[in-house]
Amino acid sequence: MTTILPLIVVLPLIGAALDLLLVRSRLAQRVVTVSTVLAVCVLAVVLLIDVESHGTVAVQIGGWQAPMGITLVADLMAAMFLTVSLLTVVFVLVFAIGQGADERSIFHPCYLVLIAGVAGSFLAGDLFNLFVCFEIMLIASYVLITLGATKAQVRAGMTYVVINLTASTLFVTGVAFIYAATGTLNFADLAERFPGLPDHVRLAMGLVFLAVFGVKAAVFPLFGWLPDSYPTAPTSVTAVFSGLLTKVGVYAIIRSQTIFDVPELSGFVLVVAGLTMVVGVVGAIAQADVKRILSFHIISQIGYMVMGLGLYSLAGLAATVLYVVHHIPVKTVLFLVSGLVEQVGGSSALQRLGGLLHRTPVIAILFLPPALSLAGIPPFSGFVAKLALVEAGLGAEKWVIVAVSLVVSLLTLVSMTKIWSGVFWGDVEVDNAALAAEAVPAADADSGAPRRSPALMIGATAGAVALTLAIAVAAGPLYDMSSRAATDLLDTSTYIDAVTGGGS
Amino acid sequence: MSYALAVTAAVLFCCGTYLLLQRTLTRVILGVVLLGHGTVLLLQVSGGRAGEPPIVGSGVDGADFVDPLPQALALTAIVITFAITAFLLALAYRSWTLTHDDRVQDDLEDHLVDRYARVELDRAAQAAAREREDLTEFGPGDYVGPDDGPPDEADT
Numbered sequence: 001m002t003t004i005l006p007l008i009v010v011l012p013l014i015g016a017a018l019d020l021l022l023v024r025s026r027l028a029q030r031v032v033t034v035s036t037v038l039a040v041c042v043l044a045v046v047l048l049i050d051v052e053s054h055g056t057v058a059v060q061i062g063g064w065q066a067p068m069g070i071t072l073v074a075d076l077m078a079a080m081f082l083t084v085s086l087l088t089v090v091f092v093l094v095f096a097i098g099q100g101a102d103e104r105s106i107f108h109p110c111y112l113v114l115i116a117g118v119a120g121s122f123l124a125g126d127l128f129n130l131f132v133c134f135e136i137m138l139i140a141s142y143v144l145i146t147l148g149a150t151k152a153q154v155r156a157g158m159t160y161v162v163i164n165l166t167a168s169t170l171f172v173t174g175v176a177f178i179y180a181a182t183g184t185l186n187f188a189d190l191a192e193r194f195p196g197l198p199d200h201v202r203l204a205m206g207l208v209f210l211a212v213f214g215v216k217a218a219v220f221p222l223f224g225w226l227p228d229s230y231p232t233a234p235t236s237v238t239a240v241f242s243g244l245l246t247k248v249g250v251y252a253i254i255r256s257q258t259i260f261d262v263p264e265l266s267g268f269v270l271v272v273a274g275l276t277m278v279v280g281v282v283g284a285i286a287q288a289d290v291k292r293i294l295s296f297h298i299i300s301q302i303g304y305m306v307m308g309l310g311l312y313s314l315a316g317l318a319a320t321v322l323y324v325v326h327h328i329p330v331k332t333v334l335f336l337v338s339g340l341v342e343q344v345g346g347s348s349a350l351q352r353l354g355g356l357l358h359r360t361p362v363i364a365i366l367f368l369p370p371a372l373s374l375a376g377i378p379p380f381s382g383f384v385a386k387l388a389l390v391e392a393g394l395g396a397e398k399w400v401i402v403a404v405s406l407v408v409s410l411l412t413l414v415s416m417t418k419i420w421s422g423v424f425w426g427d428v429e430v431d432n433a434a435l436a437a438e439a440v441p442a443a444d445a446d447s448g449a450p451r452r453s454p455a456l457m458i459g460a461t462a463g464a465v466a467l468t469l470a471i472a473v474a475a476g477p478l479y480d481m482s483s484r485a486a487t488d489l490l491d492t493s494t495y496i497d498a499v500t501g502g503g504s
Numbered sequence: 505m506s507y508a509l510a511v512t513a514a515v516l517f518c519c520g521t522y523l524l525l526q527r528t529l530t531r532v533i534l535g536v537v538l539l540g541h542g543t544v545l546l547l548q549v550s551g552g553r554a555g556e557p558p559i560v561g562s563g564v565d566g567a568d569f570v571d572p573l574p575q576a577l578a579l580t581a582i583v584i585t586f587a588i589t590a591f592l593l594a595l596a597y598r599s600w601t602l603t604h605d606d607r608v609q610d611d612l613e614d615h616l617v618d619r620y621a622r623v624e625l626d627r628a629a630q631a632a633a634r635e636r637e638d639l640t641e642f643g644p645g646d647y648v649g650p651d652d653g654p655p656d657e658a659d660t
Binding site: 128132135139142143146149150151154155157158159161162165166168169172173175176177179180286287288 | 585
């Protein structure tokens, strides 16, 4: 088991290096990338099964004992997030190949480096390695978001890079503060030393890292960069970003706040969560472009995850973990569907679309389950996650935030209806004429690709939809698992034991 | 801890933040560089007092060693900042070749939403104005409100 942990991070990096050597053959690159991602995916599932039955796993890289060396740790939450992320990534990769997003040879190496960064962030056992893995992930994302180097992408990419870089700088500043205050950066060590610190120091650390990870996770009021930059990238890139990057931020918020143990921030975090939900969904309703609507929804949904954390209770944390697990595939699928819409309709602006229900009913069928799931309609995974959150909120007697979350899910449904009526309903005849007139400006980044949806894209999207449905079906066991993950998070002793005791 | 270093870090942070908030890309990049330097300095300060080089077997007592960890962290941070600065410069150059303007461009979609909101506001204002016109057209021109009373009486 101890070899799996480093392999999950190292394999994608090796794959990326191979891809760089194979720039001349796109086929070879595809083979390498797909097989690497599949291998990592299998490893993650094995890891999840092991962690689920035997508890937290820790590996000391190079044999240096815990606080000195680099530690990789997989507790239940990290293993769950890792597995869901990697499963989702497989479908996005197939979609990207179908879409021809890998036209530029740098796509495959960057994609694998991104995966290595995400996996590393989930598994990092100390603050500085979390920073390094964040940077690995972000540097790959900088390249991917500006892949086409068009005017819009460069403009949006600049904002994205500068804001993330500022947050990273603040991250290192926080690391310096923590080191000055405690003399260690290892999570297990920090969990032991933090209770001994004065209250104001703990509070300050909690706030600094809430701000740092708040930028990465796009919580209110630090979300401005997200709806600006995400829609400009190719769809398959936006899909993987929307599923993974902000969720790594949420993961870091959960990890840092449970280790710093600052329940005093509860009220503040709840206010932030409520504002994030409301502002995100109101922004979504104001937009008139599918990709921008979906981008604003990411923000609104982040609010729900932060809400569960803000409750500072076992049920709240369990709901947050479940919410993240549900959200990663659902959000990704929605972006994949928006990619299909763009491919068939030639645009993602609601004005230029319409009548897709008649032209390609498959896309409409693929859109419906994740859209309803996002709004929290009963048979889908979103309902279970939201129910868990609301129950946790009621249990903690935080009535206002529960009311806000319910209203926001109603508004989410409203904006999903907006996409539905704008894209899938409407008059086909009129729209085709309009489309013909708009054909030249509408053909954007994917102009070289064929107009009809290739089977591979539909297949990948269908597979991802199946994944979201599977999560809905397995919601019961998943909630139990989330509860156990939350128990481990609140009671840090298992984490500390795994890191300091079981070193190999 | 050295106060000189801490103050220098603070000054670097101030200048970096100021430059970061400018609209010109080159200044933004310079701001990023300064912020990075400030952070690295802060990392050094967080390591505590100065001391002997931490080489085991050099005959120096372990208690006199300087803390090597912050220096390792600083090196990593420097490398990362360096790489991203290079990327930013490339991006700024690309931006220059595309637009021939060093300033950060406005977002098109923001403009669209803004214009849409303005149009709606205008429409609402026009509707309100029309309503007012309708009212004045409808009401008699010589109508006197109850509160201003007959003019000649008020004058006397």
